[in-house]
Amino acid sequence: MKKILLLLVFVLISCSKDEANTNSEPDFTLPTITISNPTFSPAEFKFYGNVTSVGSxxxxxGFCWGLNINPIINNNNNQYLTEFTNTAGNFFLTKPYGTDFTPLTTYYVRAYVQANNGDVVYSENITFVTPPKMNLTGSAKKIHTTSLTxxxxxxxxxxxxxxxxxKGFCYRTSSGVTVTNGQIIEMNTTDYATYELTPTNLxxxxxxxxxxxxxxGASIYYSxxxxxxxxxxxGTSGGYIFYDKGEYSDGWRYLEAAPNxxxxxxxxxxxxxxxxxxxNQTQASMGFGPSNTARIISQCSSANCAARLCDNYSINGLSDWFLPSDEELFAFYKSANNVYTIANASTSAKYFWSSTEFxxxxAxxxxxxxxxxxxxDKNYNLVRVRPVRRF
Known part of the structure; x- marks a missing residue:
């Protein structure tokens, strides 16, 4: 009798365990996610994440960010972006740079996934700094002795x-310049288009x-x-360097006048x-003096023409001289004015030829x-010539 009772207890326990195993749910696994550094293009942030496993x-x-470490979603002190999907792999979301962000501020950001069971899984923290309200750049060109652009x-x-x-520029002869300690030149404006101004009396x-x-208003933004x-x-020739275009291009940057x-x-x-x-085909613009000179020489056989004499000129080992174009010749005058004396009021001592034919x-x-x-008239006999070279 005892043996029969023990057998029944064993069967009941075994059936109970089998039923429990049959009705239990499998373990729930959470998804996993990582984050990469965000990028910024004009007026927009782009956040990058990677769902490495969808789990169950x-x-x-999406992404959430804030001023403190470990930002979370559904918190009024933080902001977040969400998309509804359930796929694995890399993804990104974008956010305009508006009033939600303060310029030049460090933010913490995390990627996240919300599992089907309601749990939220976050990536590690990374930080990013918002750019300034605007970026300004400044440069100098068309540089003469006392003025430039x-x-x-x-x-x-x-x-x-x-x-x-x-919009404007401030400048002085020592570093650390601002609008309060330097000279300024500015213009009224209602836009942010590229602008140019010309300081003088330098x-x-x-x-x-x-x-x-x-x-x-009261705010000033600087480059x-x-x-x-x-x-x-x-310059190397003993003459003065009268023009700097501000950068090297087409093999040259500076114009130097011969000493005499x-x-x-x-x-x-x-x-x-x-x-x-x-x-024919001579040009008036800056940079065309050498090609003008070469063309004149090829078309004009006269031994004493202005272009040929410039081409044959040599001093201090320099022989790369030419007759300046209309604009190059005017730059020579503009830089000499109030700095170097190249002419006087006398009719016989103030005229110079350019290489620009009319x-x-x-000419x-x-x-x-x-x-x-x-x-x-090309045969006017009271005109001087000043050779020019570039480097």
């Missing part, structure tokens, strides 16, 4: 309305420190400080040459005392 399933994923570029990073009042052959800036040096240094005017058979009065013959009988001429340019 999830319903949404400053160029400013503004890139607005935020989407919120911005109302500029003025010191020749002098290094300046400058910044571009934008005023918006990084940059440098430029005004023209006027003495040319002479031919004891006279400094030179003919342009080829009266009545059209050279027609069969005329462009400069009054280097008053700065006027006009067309004159």
């Amino acid at each position: 399933g999830y319903s949404s994923r 400053l160029s400013g570029t503004v890139m607005v990073n935020q989407l919120e309305p911005i109302l500029p009042d003025k 010191l020749s052959n002098t290094i300046y420190y400058a910044k571009a800036y934008v005023r918006e 990084d400080e940059f440098q430029f040096k005004t023209a006027g240094a003495i 005017n040319l002479t031919y058979n004891g006279s400094d009065k030179i003919l342009w040459g080829c009266m009545g013959t059209a050279v 027609n069969n009988n005329e 462009r001429i400069l009054d280097a005392y008053d700065g006027y340019l006009w067309d004159y």
Whole structure:
């Protein structure tokens, strides 16, 4: 009898265990997620994550950020982005740079997934710093002895309305320049387009420190400080460097004038040459002096024409001289004015030839005392020539 009772107890216990095993649910596994550094393009953040395992399933994923470590979702002190999906792999979400972010502020950010059981799984923390409200850059070009052109570029990073009042530049001869301790040149504005301004009355052959800036009410935004040096240094030839275009391109940056005017058979009065013959295709713009000179020489056989004399000129081992174009010749005058004396009021001592032809009988001429340019007979015999080189 005892044996029968024991057998029944064993059977009941065994059946109870089998039933329990049959009705139990499998263990729930949570998804896993990682995060990568966010990126920024104008007015937009892009956050990157990777769901490395979906586990037993999830319903949404995204990113949350805040000023303190371990930001979470559904918290009024933090912000977050969500998308509803359940796939594995890399993903990204974007957020406009608006009033939700403070400029130049460090934020903590985490990626997350919300599992099907309601649990939220977070990645590790990473940090990012929001960019300034706007980025400014400044540069110098068309540099003469006492003036130049400053160029400013503004890139607005935020989407919120911005109302500029003025754009400008501040500059001085030592670093650390601001609008309060340097000279300024500015313009009224209502936009952020690229702008150019021209400071004058600078010191020749002098290094300046400058910044571009934008005023918006009481706020002032600056570019990084940059440098430029005004023209006027003495070059290798012994003449002065009268122009700096601000950067090297097409094999050159600077223009240097010869130390003296040319002479031919004891006279400094030179003919342009080829009266009545059209050279054609000479240009007036900056940078065309060498090609103008080469074309004149190829079309004009006169031994004493201005272009050929410049091409044959040599001093201090330098032989790369040319007759300057219209604009190059004017830059020579502009830089010499109030710094170097290249002409006086006398009719016989103030005219210079350019390499820019006007027609069969005329070429462009400069009054280097008053700065006027006009067309004159190629055989006019009271004109000087100053060779120019570039490097």
